Amino acid sequence: MKYNLITLFFLSAIISCSSGDNGEDPIDPIDDTVNNITYDASSEVISNPERGFMHLWSVTSEGSPLNLTTLQNLKNENVTIINRVYYLEAFKDSDLSTAELDLISTDFEMLRTTGIKCVLRFAYNSDPNDTDAPLNIIERHLDQLKPIFVANADVIAFVQAGLIGSWGEWYYTTNNLTTLENKTAVANKLLEVFPKEIKIQVRTPLYKQEIFNYSTPIDATVGYGTSDIARVGFHNDCFLASANDYGTYQNVSAEKSYISNEALFVPTGGETCPPTDVPIASCSTAESEMKLLKWTYLNLDYYGPVLQEWRNNNCFTDFQRKLGYRLLLKSATLKKEATTNSNYLLNAVLQNKGFAPIYNVKNSFLVFKSVTDATMYKKALSFDVRRIAPNTDFELKESISLSGIPADKYELFLKIEDSYETLSERVEYSIQLANSSTWDANTGMNKLLHTLTIN
Incomplete structure (x- = not known):
């Protein structure tokens, strides 16, 4: 077949246009089998577990237990944790009494009933002129307390090492407990009597470095495990109070950098103090420090003028949002249909807008809720969730078997619940994502705003 010049010209033009040589990218066809979702962030102050501002409530030997009504009212303050400090001043040379052990057990029951967790500490006095207990008594008391710790690990968020010196701050001591040998003995005993899932916090970064004889921060290969070194974090009881936070730091910049790296895996928290050689911390200074050191909780009761400064300058509420973790959905790409007994791809991006990650193991599920009869199927x-680091995008891409889920239409939910069976179905202990119109307060689940048809 022969073509004249005009025919060849038109053929050339058609081929050129169809191959995209007109200088523009070809338009991809819309895939109507997929739902591309962009989630709206919420500015709400969220009462998530094991983080945020907390109250410090101490009690003397054989004192009054926690009050149920007072604990119930904490939800009005968006408070989910308390710092419970037990002073054992009556037992410096004897075993703990049955009444003391009953007091502690009763407190844990109250916490569980009201949906609260505690940051735990023990001490023998609150006066630098008073005495503490010798090492053998401390170890004996911890042995007595071990069964209570094991039975109530579900409502213990973290443990401040305590026990040594006034207020349990590892400084003033009348029993020579601040030697490296004795500090190590107390730390090791705490690690022994508490379940391996619970993290212990020491008063300064140098204490941990001395006890474990190291200075390079742990990394992910160690940090997500349960070895002793992976279980020790930090509490600072004079945060923002002086150039070195009342001796919390020796080499300030190096030790802050060290905490910043370790706090991807172990918690940092504490309280402020009356400032000495520095002004009351501004909002910007406080935010910068909490972001660097990954603060997860802060005492709501001390030091008042510092907290008031933040209220006066309108950053207190922002700190309520950001202390600890603040997880949210950013986007998701989800298939609209699937077949029974096939695999379904969960493809979402999460963010953490908080100062810190989550430190305690959680169980996560994709939940399928039938549109027809509300029957729910949970797929682990x-x-x-601990790996969702602050200020990063986390890609959650996981294939889930649909085995056992019958054909129907389903709403999809993400549920992040407590790892302890005693708390797993409690809404108060489930994690609410910081998105608009996604939280189901009746079930403790987060809507993915997607309906899946299983054929």
Whole structure:
């Protein structure tokens, strides 16, 4: 077949246009089998577990237990944790009494009933002129307390090492407990009597470095495990109070950098103090420090003028949002249909807008709720929510078996619940994502705003 010049010209033009040589990218066809979702962030102050501002409530030997009504009212303050400090001043040379052990057990029951957790500490006095207990008594008391710790690990968020010196701050001591040998003995005993899932906090970064004889921060290969070194974090009881936070730091910049790295895996928290050689911390200074050191909780009761400064300058509420973790959904790409007994791809991006990660293991599920009769099917996810680091995008991409889920239409939910069976179905202990119109307060689940048809 022969073509004249005009025919060849038109053929050339058609081929050129169809191959995209007109200088523009070809338009991809819309895939109507997929739902591309962009989630709206919420500015709400969220009462998530194991983080945020907390009250410090101490009690003397054989004193009054926690009050149920007072604990119930904490939800009005968006408070989910308390710092419970037990002073054992009556037992410096004897075993703990049955009444003291009953007091502690009763407190844990009250916490569980009201949906609260505690940051725990023990001490023998609150006066630098008073005495503390010798090492053998401390170890004996911890042995007595071990069964209570094991039975109530579910409502213990973290443990401040305590026990040594006034207020349990590892400074003033009348029993020579601040030697490296004795500090190590107390730390090791705490690690022994508390379940391996619970993290212990020491008063300064140098204490941990001395006890474990190291200075390079742990990394993910160690940090997500349960070895002793992976279980020790930090509490600072004079945060923002002086150039070195009343001796919390020796080499300030190096030790802050060290905490910043370790706090991806172990918690930092504490309280402020009356400032000495520095002004009351401004909002910007406080935010910068909490972001650097990954603060997860802060005492709401001390030091008052510092907290008031933040209220006066309108950053207190922002700190309520950001202390600890603040997880939210950013986007998701989800198939609209699937077939029974196939695999379904969960493909979402999460962010952490808080100062810190989550430190305690959680169980996560993709939940399928039938549009027809509200029957729910939970499929466990393997991803570790602790790995959602602050200020990063986290890609959650996981294939889930639909085995056992019958054909129907389903709303999809993400549920992040407590790892302890005693708390797993409690809404108060489930994690609410910081998105608009996604939280189901009746079930403790987060809507993915997607309906899946299983054929």
